[in-house]
Amino acid sequence: MQELINKALNGNVRSIARIISIVENESQFTEEIMKTMYPHSGNAHIIGVTGSPGAGKSTLVDKLIESSKADGKNVGVIAVDPTSPFSGGAILADRIRMQRHAVDPAVYIRSMGTRGSLGGLSRSTYEAALILDACGKDVVFIETVGVGQSEVDIMKIADTVCLALVPGMGDDIQIMKAGIMEIADILVINKSDRDGSEKIVAEVQTMLDLLKGKNWVPPVLKTVAEKGTGVKELSNKILCHKEFLQTDPEGRNRKLRQLTVEIEAILQRELAKLTEHQWGQHKDEQLMEKLLNRETDPYTVAGKILEDTLLNTPTRD
Amino acid sequence: MSEKKIRVIVSKPGLDGHDRGAKVIARALRDSGMEVIYTGLRQTPEQIVDTAIQEDADAIGISILSGAHNFYFSKIIELLKEKDASDIIVFGGGVIPDDDIAGLLEMGAGAIFGPGTSTSKCVEWLRETVGNKHNLESN
Numbered sequence: 001m002q003e004l005i006n007k008a009l010n011g012n013v014r015s016i017a018r019i020i021s022i023v024e025n026e027s028q029f030t031e032e033i034m035k036t037m038y039p040h041s042g043n044a045h046i047i048g049v050t051g052s053p054g055a056g057k058s059t060l061v062d063k064l065i066e067s068s069k070a071d072g073k074n075v076g077v078i079a080v081d082p083t084s085p086f087s088g089g090a091i092l093a094d095r096i097r098m099q100r101h102a103v104d105p106a107v108y109i110r111s112m113g114t115r116g117s118l119g120g121l122s123r124s125t126y127e128a129a130l131i132l133d134a135c136g137k138d139v140v141f142i143e144t145v146g147v148g149q150s151e152v153d154i155m156k157i158a159d160t161v162c163l164a165l166v167p168g169m170g171d172d173i174q175i176m177k178a179g180i181m182e183i184a185d186i187l188v189i190n191k192s193d194r195d196g197s198e199k200i201v202a203e204v205q206t207m208l209d210l211l212k213g214k215n216w217v218p219p220v221l222k223t224v225a226e227k228g229t230g231v232k233e234l235s236n237k238i239l240c241h242k243e244f245l246q247t248d249p250e251g252r253n254r255k256l257r258q259l260t261v262e263i264e265a266i267l268q269r270e271l272a273k274l275t276e277h278q279w280g281q282h283k284d285e286q287l288m289e290k291l292l293n294r295e296t297d298p299y300t301v302a303g304k305i306l307e308d309t310l311l312n313t314p315t316r317d
Numbered sequence: 318m319s320e321k322k323i324r325v326i327v328s329k330p331g332l333d334g335h336d337r338g339a340k341v342i343a344r345a346l347r348d349s350g351m352e353v354i355y356t357g358l359r360q361t362p363e364q365i366v367d368t369a370i371q372e373d374a375d376a377i378g379i380s381i382l383s384g385a386h387n388f389y390f391s392k393i394i395e396l397l398k399e400k401d402a403s404d405i406i407v408f409g410g411g412v413i414p415d416d417d418i419a420g421l422l423e424m425g426a427g428a429i430f431g432p433g434t435s436t437s438k439c440v441e442w443l444r445e446t447v448g449n450k451h452n453l454e455s456n
Contacts, residue, residue, distance in 0.1 A: 013370055014373075017370060017372065017373035021324075021373040025322065084347060087347065087350045088322075089346065089350045089351050091343055091347050091353050091355055092353065093354075093355040093357070096355065096357035099356055099360065099364055102356075102363075102364040102367050103367045108371055111352075111354050113322075113352050
């Protein structure tokens with residue numbers, strides 16, 4: 001395993017791809033991989049691109065890859081598409097819009113299925129981004145699934161979140177609502193050659209007026225990603241935000257918040273595994289019968305399982 | 318260790334733009350629980366092979382209706398060898414004359430599914446072939 005990890009750290013594409021799969025499949029080697037990767041990470045700028053289905057996220061990412069490449073950057077992309085809740089299968093097709101970069105050695109594109117996660121990303125997106133960071137990518141773009149109003153997991157990973165909106169998606173009340181609108185560092189009105197783009201710009205601006213006085217007020221940019229219009233300005237704003245994070249305390253605070261969330265996620269995951277195991281041991285017909293007959297209650301049962309889990313868990317090194 | 322998800326590239330090389338077959342097979346694979354990386358039309362062999370490597374795919378499914386299957390299969394299989402990725406299974410379908418199938422299999426294609434093949438046959442074949450490959454890798 002260490003050999004594979006070393007090859008990945010040296011930039012070997014096949015090894016990087018393998019390692020991401022191993023982590024994505026939640027194999028026993030995940031921990032070893034992530035422990036080795038972590039010290040090498042922290043150099044890449046992680047940029048999230050989110051927005052509703054069909055807002056033009058993939059096309060925006062395609063154009064942003066081009067700008068980053070022009071700056072001499074080594075680019076990684078993680079594109080997340082939904083997994084079927086029925087079959088567990090997925091059609092991962094974001095990269096159709098990015099295929100012109102497929103043979104570029106400075107660009108690595110990886111598609112991921114959500115595999116049951118509901119926050120707009122997959123459970124292993126954080127790990128995959130960290131791996132690309134550790135393996136020498138200067139910029140990592142993460143494209144979320146097409147989101148609605150509340151899939152905000154991207155803020156737990158990205159340094160800079162770009163939210164793509166399109167004209168004609170609803171009125172000013174939609175923009176006032178909590179959730180997705182609050183996590184944007186940069187607002188992109190894509191397909192802005194369509195009717196209604198001025199209106200949505202005005203509505204978004206009005207909402208942002210309330211943020212006046214903050215150290216970073218999200219800029220509102222108009223793009224037509226397909227034609228490349230406005231993409232240069234978007235790249236520049238992304239760089240401005242990166243500089244902001246480097247100079248303002250918010251940069252450090254954001255990292256600390258993200259790390260806290262990550263630790264909590266690992267704890268929950270590990271605890272879930274342990275308790276699941278204990279529950280498997282406890283579960284029998286007699287117990288279920290008792291529960292059905294109201295002779296005991298779910299809280300007592302769960303409490304007992306938790307207690308046994310903690311008593312029976314060997315301490316780790 | 319949790320179950321390995323099967324990842325398959327579905328791609329159309331060259332200039333023919335008839336993607337109905339590719340889409341039908343992509344959906345069938347999806348519905349059988351696989352992750353299908355759909356590259357779209359007009360891909361070069363280099364794009365297809367690099368995509369398969371970046372995506373850590375188990376297999377590449379090629380749909381060809383142009384008659385250029387001998388060229389594309391041999392080129393893709395050759396590139397996979399060159400890039401030390403011959404373990405990635407190549408299979409295909411489309412309008413491929415029966416007389417050419419033996420040659421493609423000899424070249425290293427895993428299977429060729431002609432018109433009229435049921436999607437479940439293709440799914441089963443892929444599941445078994447990739448399953449064997451996964452078992453080999455974990456031993």
